[in-house]
Amino acid sequence: MKEVSIGLIGFGTVGAGVVQILEENRDVLEARVGVPVRLKRIADLNIESDRGVKVDRSLLTTNAMEVVRDPEISVVVELIGGYEPAKSLILEAFKNGKQVVTANKALLAEHGPEVFQAAHKAGVDIGFEAAVAGGIPILRSLREGLVANRFDKILAILNGTCNFxxxxxxxxxxxxxxxxxxKAQELGYAEADPALDIDGIDSAHKLVLVLSLTHGIRVPPRSIHVEGIRNIDPFDVAMAHEFSYKIKLLAIIRRDGDNVDARLHPTLLPEDHPLARVDGVFNGIFLHGDMVGDQLFYGRGAGRESTASAVIGDVIEMARSAARGEAGRVPPLGYPESWKASGKLKNISEIVTNYYLRIKAMDRPGVLSKVAGILGEHQISLHSVVQKSRQSSAAVPVVFLTHLAKEADLQIACEKISRLDDVEGAPVILRIEDETLN
Known part of the structure; x- marks a missing residue:
């Protein structure tokens, strides 16, 4: 192959970053591939706006099908997001023998089996490093660098908006x-409609892909327990701090024999845990492999340059393969398409962990003993109890930290507690990841 020609679909923030890298680091990329890497075509519905990068306007088109059907293009980069027309364009690219690079975690999380099977059938590759944790090379590390390991535990902060x-x-x-x-919206860290981020949907899409790579289990996001951060209260943040914890929106994967516990929710982490120190818009992935032990990956989870860097990483990997006249060296999810995982996901009701509970109770004799009695009836023992104030005429917050307890037992106990005459509303429940609390 004399050169690698790239077609770009989606000339937004990340697309402009891809163009910038291809222009500014052209000599570095070509030296690493061994042949020239050329941007052949750019498709976007808006080809008039200035993206702040130098581009030959003759490359621009509003017809994305021109890109996926161009016989000279060997790698198609899809950066428009969403389900359609992204899926149709990717499938058409496969039919035309193109390698594909995408950052579209929503599409791959919901329609991954169809997309990956189509790539396999066409004998082409699909790269999606930019779909999880921006510029952190976590997917390639899981798929290749750490392939010798069983993953006992993965804890991950996968959304910069929530972490900020x-x-x-x-x-x-x-x-x-x-x-x-x-404030996050004013700084550009959150969208005008932030639901995808703050309700955990974006992180859940990424969790599905990590679960596929680490355990071979392919499930849609709706199969995973997901809670966002919309209801986090300043009081609970302050109490977590008082107990030497920080609250993080955490994606959790734990191996339990052949089965896997996978969930996403706000979680109390000890302040000295490596992920508790991942602040602002940064992402972090902490994992334990049975051979390598603990590993921490840290970096920017979004942004033009960091995400574009991950896109270009996939492009160059495919360009190198194309230059050698080969493709499909490593399956996209690290397992052959014929592989069927033997394990299954555990239901959230089956998990066993520690809990932070907050109730609003009247400050009267015997109320706390009633609450503790209900918890005890359901095999839930208490580590700590804190009441922050006293008022004879109003309910006050009382916080409990539990030893290890089963989720199903806790939920039944909390439903009973919420029916007590001296308790206002349902208890606030937050899970804790702290192996020293057991």
Whole structure:
């Protein structure tokens, strides 16, 4: 092959970053591939706006099918996001013998089996390093560098918007979730409609891909227990800090024999845990492999340059393969398409962990003993109890930390507690990742 020609679909923030890298680091890329790497075509619905990068306007088109059907293009980069027309364009690219690079975690999480099977059938590759944790090369590390390991535990912060909000709430006592969200929107860290981020949907898409790579289990996001951070209260952030914890939106994967516990929710982490120190818009992945032990990956999880760097990493990997006249060296998910995992996902009701509970109870004799009695009836023992104030005429917050307990037992106990006459509303439940609390 004399050169590698690239077609780009989607000329937004990350697309402009891809163009920038291809232009500014052209000599470095060509030296590493061994042949010239050339941008042949760019498709976008808006080809008039200035993206802040130098580009030959003759490359621009509003017709994405021109890109996927161009016989001179060997690698198609899809950066438009969403399900359609992204899926149709990717499948058409496969039919035309193109390698594909995408950052589209939503598409791969929901329609991955169809997309990966189509790539396998066409004998081409699909790269998606930029779909998880931005510029952190976590997927390639899981698929190749750590392939010798069984993964006993993975804890991950996968959304910079949520991490920024929780960091700000922790560092500014009393500030509300809504105040910090507004600030995040002003700084460009959160969208005008932030639901995908703050409700955990974005992180869940990424969790599905990590689960596939580490355990060979392919499930849609709806199969995973997901909670966002919309209801995090400043009081709980302050109490977590008092107990020497920080609250993080955590993706959790734990191996339990052949079965796997996979979930996403706000979690209390000890302040000295490596992930508790991952602040602001940064992402972090902490994992334990049975051969390598503990590993920490840290870096920017979003942004033009970091995400574009991951895209170009996949492009160059495919360019190198194309230059050698080969493809499909490593399956996209690290397992052959014919592989069927023997394990299954555990239901959230089956998990066993520690809990932070907050109730609003009247400050009267016997109330706490009633609550503790209900917890005891369901095999839930207490590590700590804290009441922050006293008021004879109003309910006050009381916080409990539990020893290890089963989720199903805890949920039944909390439902009974919420029915007590001296308790207002349902208990607030947050899970804890702290092996010293057992």
């Amino acid at each position: 909000i929780l960091t700000a709430m922790d560092s500014t006592p009393g500030v509300s979730f809504d105040e910090v969200l507004k």
